[in-house]
Amino acid sequence: MLYRECGNFKDNYAKDMAIFPIPLDRWGLGIMLVFAFLVIPFTASDYWLSSIMIPFYCFSLAALGLNFLTGYAGQVSLGHAAFMAVGAYSSLILYGRYGIPLVPSILGGGIVSAIVGSIFGIPSLRIKGFYLAVSTLAAQFIIEWVLTHWKWVSGGVFGTIDVPNLYIFGALLDTPLKKYYLVLCIVALMITFGKNLVRGQLGRNWMAIRDMDVAAEIIGVSLFRYKLIAFAVSSFYAGVAGALITITYYGAANIEEFNLFLSFHLLGMIIIGGMGTILGSFLGAGFMVLLPIFINQSMLTFMERVPSNLRANSEAIVFGGLIVFFLIVEPYGMARLWHTIKEKMRLWPFPY
Template identity: 75%
Template sequence: MFYRECSNFKDSYASDMAIFPIPLDRWGFIFMLFMAFVVVPLFTSEYFITNIIIPFYCFALAAFGLNVLAGYAGQISIGHAAFMAVGAYASFNLYGRLGLPLVPSILGGGLISAAVGTIFGLPSLRIKGFYLAISTLASQFIIEWVIVHWKWVSGGVFGTIEAPKMFLFGFIPLDTAVKKYYLTLCLMTVLMTFGKNLVRGQLGRNWMAIRDVDFAAEIIGVNLYRDKLIAFAVSTFYAGVAGALICFTYVGAANIEEFNVMVSFAMMGMIIVGGLGTVLGSFLGAGFFVMLPIGINQFLGSFMDVVPADILANIESILFGGLIVFFLIVEPYGMARLWHTIKDKMRLWPFPY
């Protein structure tokens, strides 16, 4: 009744091209922003902010990056965690060693990651599908190896760089969880808005054309060479920024083991469970993979005294794995698709046929 396009007349091009054409959506989005900017930092605990919300934002960013590549442009990458590592180490070196300001060094980490990603995207011009997936898997191992062995980057035998003390604009110390939260949130919001518009624009349409039938796209004038590489660059840029943010605001140290191949698989899982080719899906998938295991673990923690710990620890994996399978059976197109179904229902409510 309230959720509909009816009587919502578009009288300018701008309103026709709005991200949220339905007023209720717009209000809902503003409400979410309000929650994120005001309610979460004011009314939740430090534990919740640092351990659940910050990694959630970071992984949403990373998952969106992978979604650009796999969901929009149709190029599968199963080595994306390595690009997060590139971003993390690059931004640590830019900030700690070369003394760039904080935000430029995080974005710079993303740019370096994008440069590396473009190089690893070159094979995509020749190979497709599973073959490309394997070649991107190689990027995971090559990058890990290079970071571990390039002592200057990874900080000696220990392969770890601790986060230096962070100052915004050179004098505002980022020491509390809330300040780090705001840094993550602001960067995430800006980059996500940019990303959403990118995939709505000409470039996004080109990507989708490549994803659907690449030779047809080429025939109608899409430059495969350019657009595939841009997809790799954009995607790895997001991954790099996410990696840098995870290290700066969450873990506090860059260690190569944080970005192993399992993280790559988890990111693949995020976008598949969340929804390929949707921005919302990146958030839902990241939420699923970041929050759910911790939630299950916390919930199971209350059984600590009665159930043996080793069984309990395995139940977590069983439950989580079971839920992944459950969601994929119930909604093979991802959780974002569920939202679309609900939306369609709401449009017709209360008079469905």
């Protein structure tokens, strides 16, 4: 009753193939957008905007990128943090050293990352599964090494580039609110683009490769082409996410932020959130980014007297426990959980 699919008659294929065919979903999305664009910016504090929401959006975007590759096209990557780093460094070089405007610099960072990503994607044509995972691990190490040792990239000081003052269309981008809007606009546009990609023929071809690659090729899907497109699109998203988080949150491109741990973190996000779903990338990023902060805050509130080192450790234990709990409850991720809730709500309160 609460979630109605019935009574919603589509009389042509265009309506059935619309991005959100069910009116309730459209309303839900509209409310979310209003919330993100109008409610959060004017109610949240600067701390919330700059240290919680911006990283959350950026990691969601990076997780979405990895989800294209792993969740949709079925190719594992353990080098995505490195692709984020490539995006971060190259966008700062474009902006700071060559004076290209901010938004083209960010997209340019993504494009450089896409090129690097597709080069490291070439082995996927020969190897798959765990073996591919190990070969993308090489990407992580090679890129980290290049960024720290190649003097031209970073100027040679511990592989760090500081973010200069940011101007967008001549206006100084200084307050958290302005940065929040920059991130939100780019992320919203890129999600829409990505959603269209995965529900179209490209997404279907990716999923065909994921589910049964030999059959897909005999049916007519070029593995070479679509695997490389998957790597390129995926690292483009990662690169843009890396660039955004660097200029709006970290304040300096530093290879330490994009280490192997972050690659695992991204993989964890999409596994917990739900592979092969757009929503899952966001739920997963929310889980990994917001939940630790939430646990931390609630521990501060309820366990004031507990010594801080004990509190820090119990945070890790609670967080780890929750990961295990969610994976046992729903191995297909939180997006599937949401799907199940929708199924339940369809009949509620009169299940037969």
